[in-house]
Amino acid sequence: MDNMAAVIADKCRNCALRTDEKLICAQMSAGELINLSAHSNPASVERKQPVNARLLDRNPIIAIVDGVIGLQHVLKDGRRSIAALYWRGDIIDLRHGDGQAPGSLIALTPARICSLSVDNYDELMRTNPDVQTVAVSNMREQIHAAAGHVVDLGKKSAPERLAAYIFECRKRQLGGKDSLNVDLALRRSDIADYMGLQPETVSRGLKELERRGLIQLKGRSRAIITDKAGLRQLANGAPEPKPAQ
Amino acid sequence: MDNMAAVIADKCRNCALRTDEKLICAQMSAGELINLSAHSNPASVERKQPVNARLLDRNPIIAIVDGVIGLQHVLKDGRRSIAALYWRGDIIDLRHGDGQAPGSLIALTPARICSLSVDNYDELMRTNPDVQTVAVSNMREQIHAAAGHVVDLGKKSAPERLAAYIFECRKRQLGGKDSLNVDLALRRSDIADYMGLQPETVSRGLKELERRGLIQLKGRSRAIITDKAGLRQLANGAPEPKPAQ
DNA sequence: CGACTGGTTGAGTATGGTCAACTTCGGTGG
DNA sequence: CCACCGAAGTTGACCATACTCAACCAGTCG
Numbered sequence: 326m327d328n329m330a331a332v333i334a335d336k337c338r339n340c341a342l343r344t345d346e347k348l349i350c351a352q353m354s355a356g357e358l359i360n361l362s363a364h365s366n367p368a369s370v371e372r373k374q375p376v377n378a379r380l381l382d383r384n385p386i387i388a389i390v391d392g393v394i395g396l397q398h399v400l401k402d403g404r405r406s407i408a409a410l411y412w413r414g415d416i417i418d419l420r421h422g423d424g425q426a427p428g429s430l431i432a433l434t435p436a437r438i439c440s441l442s443v444d445n446y447d448e449l450m451r452t453n454p455d456v457q458t459v460a461v462s463n464m465r466e467q468i469h470a471a472a473g474h475v476v477d478l479g480k481k482s483a484p485e486r487l488a489a490y491i492f493e494c495r496k497r498q499l500g501g502k503d504s505l506n507v508d509l510a511l512r513r514s515d516i517a518d519y520m521g522l523q524p525e526t527v528s529r530g531l532k533e534l535e536r537r538g539l540i541q542l543k544g545r546s547r548a549i550i551t552d553k554a555g556l557r558q559l560a561n562g563a564p565e566p567k568p569a570q
Numbered sequence: 571m572d573n574m575a576a577v578i579a580d581k582c583r584n585c586a587l588r589t590d591e592k593l594i595c596a597q598m599s600a601g602e603l604i605n606l607s608a609h610s611n612p613a614s615v616e617r618k619q620p621v622n623a624r625l626l627d628r629n630p631i632i633a634i635v636d637g638v639i640g641l642q643h644v645l646k647d648g649r650r651s652i653a654a655l656y657w658r659g660d661i662i663d664l665r666h667g668d669g670q671a672p673g674s675l676i677a678l679t680p681a682r683i684c685s686l687s688v689d690n691y692d693e694l695m696r697t698n699p700d701v702q703t704v705a706v707s708n709m710r711e712q713i714h715a716a717a718g719h720v721v722d723l724g725k726k727s728a729p730e731r732l733a734a735y736i737f738e739c740r741k742r743q744l745g746g747k748d749s750l751n752v753d754l755a756l757r758r759s760d761i762a763d764y765m766g767l768q769p770e771t772v773s774r775g776l777k778e779l780e781r782r783g784l785i786q787l788k789g790r791s792r793a794i795i796t797d798k799a800g801l802r803q804l805a806n807g808a809p810e811p812k813p814a815q
Numbered sequence: 816c817g818a819c820t821g822g823t824t825g826a827g828t829a830t831g832g833t834c835a836a837c838t839t840c841g842g843t844g845g
Numbered sequence: 846c847c848a849c850c851g852a853a854g855t856t857g858a859c860c861a862t863a864c865t866c867a868a869c870c871a872g873t874c875g
Contacts, residue, residue: 562649
C-alpha cells in the first residue's frame with residue numbers, strides 16, 4: 326500500500342482532484358492514477374490568459390483544480406460573451422462532433438487546471454464505474470446549470486441576474502453553503518459578459534441591490550448578503566414587493 | 571437470431587430510437603432491449619401538454635422519439651422561459667442532485683417520447699460501451715448547444731437570435747443539412763420564450779429578415795432561406811454590411 | 816356563422832446600452 | 846513613503862432596442 330502510494334506522481338499527491346473525495350481522481354485506484362498521470366498535464370493559468378490551445382488540441386479534457394475558467398465566445402464584430410463558468414471539480418470535454426468550435430477557454434481568476442489524455446479518460450469511463458458516475462453527474466450538473474443560466478439571460482432584469490450571480494458564486498465557493506460573505510470572483514466586465522450585461526450596468530445593478538438592503542458591498546469583490554430571503558426572491562424573479570411608502 | 575428478434579416488444583420494433591443506428595436503443599443487443607423495454611414507457615404528448623409528472627418521478631430518463639419537447643421554467647411572477655429544446659434522439663436525465671427542480675417538460679409540438687427506468691439505464695451505461703458513447707456524446711452535444719444558446723441570449727439582437735434559431739431548426743430537422751426549406755417548428759410565443767424575446771418581437775424580427783432578403787416566409791411555420799451566407803453571418807453576429815444607399 | 820387561438824401592427828415607454836469623463840485601486844519605482 | 850501610472854470601476858447624459866398594451870386580422874373548429 327505504502328509502496329504503491331510512493332509511486333503516485335508528486336503532481337497528483339496533493340492535488341484537490343485527488344484529495345477531495347467527491348472529485349474525479351479520488352475515484353481511481355493507485356494504479357489507474359499512476360497510469361493517468363503519465364499523460365496528464367497540470368498547469369497554472371494567469372488571469373486573462375487563454376488556456377494553451379496546443380495543450381487543448383492534444384488533451385481536450387480539462388479538469389479544474391482551482392480558480393475560475395470561462396468559456397469565451399467572441400462574435401465577428403467583437404462582442405464578447407462568456408457562455409459558461411467552470412469551477413473546482415468541473416470537467417470540460419472540448420471534443421465537438423461536427424459543428425463549429427465550442428469557443429475558447431480563458432482564466433477569469435488565477436487558476437490551476439489539469440489536462441487529461443482522451444484515451445485514458447475514455448478508458449476510465451468505460452472501466453471504472455465510480456469515475457463514470459462522477460464524470461456523468463458533473464455533466465448533468467453542467468446541463469442543469471446551463472438551463473438556469475439561460476433562464477437568467479432570457480427573462481431576468483439586470484438586478485435579478487446579479488442576484489442570481491451572487492448565489493452562483495456562493496454555491497461554488499469553498500465554504501459556500503453557509504456563508505453570507507460572498508466573493509464575487511470575477512471582474513465587473515467578466516460578470517457583464519457572463520450575465521449578458523455591460524460593465525456599467527453591473528455596477529449600477531450591484532449598487533441597486535445595496536440600496537434595496539439586500540447586500541452590502543465590501544471593496545470591489547466582496548458582497549455580504551444582508552437579506553438572504555429577499556435576495557433569493559429577487560433572483561427567482563418574484564415581483565418586487567411594493568415598498569409601503 | 572430471428573427467435574430473439576421475435577420477442578422484442580412491438581413498441582420497440584419500429585421505434586426510431588431502435589431503427590436509427592445513431593440512437594440509443596440501436597446500440598443494444600436484443601436481450602438488453604427486451605430487458606429495457608419491460609420497464610420503459612412510450613408515450614405520446616399533445617402540443618402544450620406537460621410530460622406527465624408521475625411518469626417522470628418513477629422514470630426520470632426521457633428519450634425523444636419525435637417532435638419537440640421544451641424545458642420550461644416559470645418565474646414567480648409568471649414570466650415563462652424555455653431553457654432548452656429537445657429533439658429526436660435527445661436524452662433528458664432529470665435527476666438533480668441537490669438544488670431546485672430543473673424545470674418542467676412540455677411538448678411544443680405533438681411529440682412521442684419514451685421514459686426509461688433509471689436502473690436499466692444506469693446498468694446499460696456501465697456495461698454497454700456503445701450505449702455509453704451515445705449517451706455521453708448526447709450530453710456533450712447538449713452542453714455545447716446550451717453554450718451556443720447562452721451566447722445568443724447574452725449578446726445578440728433580436729434579428730440575430732432569430733437567424734440563429736432558424737439554423738437550429740434546420741440542423742435538427744430530418745432532411746436538415748441540405749435543405750433551404752426550414753420548418754420553424756414552434757409557435758411564435760414559444761420561439762419568443764426560447765429566444766428571450768416577446769412574440770411581437772419575433773414577428774417583427776422575422777419580417778425584418780425577410781425585408782433584408784435573407785429568408786422568405788411561407789405561411790406561419792415555414793421559412794425558405796434565400797441568402798444562406800448572409801443569414802449565417804447575421805446569426806454569427808457579424809456587423810451589418812452597410813447598404814450602399 | 817361566431818368563438819377562439821395565434822399572429823400581426825402600431826404607438827408610447829422603459830430598461831439597459833453607449834460614450835465620455837472622472838475616480839479608485841493596486842502596483843512600481845524614485 | 847509618496848508620486849505616478851495604468852487598469853478597473855463608477856457616474857452621468859443621452860439614446861436605441863425591444864417591451865407593453867391595445868387593437869386588429871386570419872385562420873380553425875364546433
